[in-house]
Amino acid sequence: METGAPPDTRKVAVVTGASQGIGAGLVSAYRRAGYAVVGVARSVPLSDESDYLTVRGDITEPETAQRVIDRTIERFGRVDTLVNNAGVYISKPFTDYTIDDYVAITSVNLAGFFHLTQRTIPQMLRRGSGHIVNISTSLVDQADSARPSALAALTKGGLVAVTRSLAIEYAARGLRVNAVSLGVIAPPARDPESYTGLAELHPLGRLGEVADVVAAIRYLDDATFVTGETVHVDGGQAAGR
Numbered sequence: 001m002e003t004g005a006p007p008d009t010r011k012v013a014v015v016t017g018a019s020q021g022i023g024a025g026l027v028s029a030y031r032r033a034g035y036a037v038v039g040v041a042r043s044v045p046l047s048d049e050s051d052y053l054t055v056r057g058d059i060t061e062p063e064t065a066q067r068v069i070d071r072t073i074e075r076f077g078r079v080d081t082l083v084n085n086a087g088v089y090i091s092k093p094f095t096d097y098t099i100d101d102y103v104a105i106t107s108v109n110l111a112g113f114f115h116l117t118q119r120t121i122p123q124m125l126r127r128g129s130g131h132i133v134n135i136s137t138s139l140v141d142q143a144d145s146a147r148p149s150a151l152a153a154l155t156k157g158g159l160v161a162v163t164r165s166l167a168i169e170y171a172a173r174g175l176r177v178n179a180v181s182l183g184v185i186a187p188p189a190r191d192p193e194s195y196t197g198l199a200e201l202h203p204l205g206r207l208g209e210v211a212d213v214v215a216a217i218r219y220l221d222d223a224t225f226v227t228g229e230t231v232h233v234d235g236g237q238a239a240g241r
């Protein structure tokens with residue numbers, strides 16, 4: 001009779017930008033939901049627990065993406081959800097952006113998405129299912145002259161567009177691709193003074209919380225008839241004023 005460990009049937013989530021903020025909140029939420037989680041960031045604390053593996057690295061490098069996917073498969077055998085959460089945001093008048101700003105924003109927001117998503121999709125196709133979630137900002141829909149951020153629009157708008165594109169390319173093969181578009185989200189560890197006046201940007205009159213983002217992403221995970229969608233988690237910001 002065959003012995004040995006039963007196959008691991010736990011779902012597996014890979015979360016980039018896991019060292020702080022929304023990404024750290026997502027890691028906790030997925031672990032609470034019984035997932036095995038792989039957290040990725042340059043400074044994420046090392047972990048090799050039974051339900052939480054971290055991979056330190058710069059997601060702008062293809063080598064990091066390869067290491068993330070190799071270690072995920074070796075350790076947990078599958079990927080059910082990839083959350084492309086790592087991101088860089090710099091608000092400046094357009095002509096003040098430096099080449100370093102341009103490289104930092106495009107390499108994390110776009111190349112980081114590209115390298116890891118490209119290596120994750122074959123693993124999802126192998127099992128005929130998987131869900132990719134990209135994180136955008138409602139400044140893409142509702143530009144704000146007080147907060148010029150053209151490079152956020154360029155990169156995060158690209159993520160919204162590629163969300164639809166990949167959703168259609170892979171729908172018939174069992175994969176779903178969605179996005180969440182955020183208003184100002186205040187992680188608990190941040191200095192409350194840095195958010196003065198920002199609640200007013202949202203018609204609902206408050207800042208977003210990490211829990212609001214987690215709820216939307218977990219909804220999308222469970223929403224098996226939803227793909228190519230961008231859910232606004234922005235207190236009404238994109239809808240108008």
Ligand SMILES: NC(=O)c1ccc[n+]([C@@H]2O[C@H](COP(=O)([O-])OP(=O)(O)OC[C@H]3O[C@@H](n4cnc5c(N)ncnc54)[C@H](OP(=O)(O)O)[C@@H]3O)[C@@H](O)[C@H]2O)c1
Pocket residue numbers: 016017018019020021022023040041042043044057058059060084085086087088089108135136137138182183184185186187
């Ligand atoms: N918070 C908001 O109000 C808001 C609003 C709209 C959209 N968003 C989007 O939501 C996402 C999360 O936001 P957040 O506020 O939680 O961001 P955050 O606190 O600035 O954290 C960014 C995360 O990305 C990681 N990261 C940055 N560059 C990286 C690189 N080269 N390689 C690997 N990891 C890298 C950071 O980790 P290391 O530094 O350790 O590498 C960190 O874990 C971002 O995509 C952001 O654009 C946030």
